[in-house]
Amino acid sequence: MRLKLIPLLLLFPLIASAQMYKTTQGTVKFISDAPLELIQAQSGKLTGLLNTSDRSFAFSITMLSFEGFNSSLQRTHFNENYVESSKFPNATFEGKIIEEINFSNPGEYDVRGKGKFTIHGVDQVRIIKCHLVVQKNAIIIRSKFSVLLADHNIKIPTIVSKKITEEIAVELNTTLNPK
């Protein structure tokens, strides 16, 4: 009689993960608008998970996936000299949405995500504003924020200081679907 309960118990983690939303191809674009040079690059390989039951999230992007730049040499320098992609392959943001949201209620919400933001192996606690569009079976996230290179120990040699800004503008756009 009691043995029949066991399969029910085993189902528990499956039920718990049913509120998970996922993306594997979000887009991230960054812009360095310096006095002497405008550099833009984008990637379509942002991955992320959002747990709607406790509003926790995790996003990750491979630095090597950024394309664009003004030349392939510039892309190489980005990976080799600045973000050091072989040592620190991913940029990540892991944390929780501050505001209470009813994810079962379609609509648009302006929220703040608070958590650990990591680039170049250096963590920063950040609060990042996001615009959420909650739909039936999809959550769209749009965000614009900036990253200070000094916060992440990315050093710009003085000789190129007029070609790279200290503050990089980032634009993020992704649609999450139930996992």
Added chain:
Amino acid sequence: MRKHQTKLKNSIMFTRLIYLFILSIACFPLAAQSLLDQLNNDNAKKADTVYAEATFKATRIVSGQSVENIGKGGFNLIISHRFGNINSGVHQLYGLDQNSIRIGFEYGLFDRLDIGLGRSRAEELLDTYLKFKLLKQSSGAVTMPVSVALYSSATITPMIFADPNISYTIMDRMSYINEILIARKFSNTLSVQLTPGFVHRNLTETKMDKNFIPYVGIGGRCKLSNHIALSAEYYWVQPNLTAIKVYNPLSIGIDIETGGHVFQLHFTNSKGMNEKLMIPDNYNNWLKGDFGFGFNIIRHFNFRHS
């Protein structure tokens, strides 16, 4: 009877404990794994191919070619300069009074294919070449231990030959160079390249000079910082193929990269900045002090507008 009841109680307790245990195991993956770990696990299942970037700082190690390509739309202006030998004494300012120069251009037709053109002061030699990246070192979904490039060059000298009474055909003035460049980036700091190749001269000065001269080069670079690297190259040339003994070229230098420029400063016993000049025509012996200072300035431009 009472004994039996205790036994039953015990067995109920035991079953409950088992339930608790199963429950805790069933919930464990959720509790222990952070969302980021879960995401990383998902991502690891579909690993992409990661190509080794920037095996060398420039398209040359010192005088010889490196496995690097410029990239589609990239354009390099290369000014190379070799001073005289350090042992030439104070009246030549230890070699700084003498110089040899090559001006070259190269362009990335495709990401994997470069075309180049240069002119050396020595022999007024014009050289043209193609460099094609056959294999790219990679890890992840596709694993490739080395990068391999093919380099093929044709040179022509328009200079006036010693005997003006003999007419030379265009073919007599040409030489060819072919190389297979095999390189591996062992770590972020260390890259090594093996370069088997040959020079074929259509016409040589004497009968003792052979047309076909094979050689094997080994080169490498070791990064000292993100912008500075130590580099060296050595070419073993098959001996006894020339009338006058030639010496194996050996060069040691540093690369300094500053965004669009790479400055390569070095000491070398080869005055040639093209394989035709540095392989069969190198009469400088390092051991006798026949080496001098030299530099390459590589300026990168880009004509692709995105």
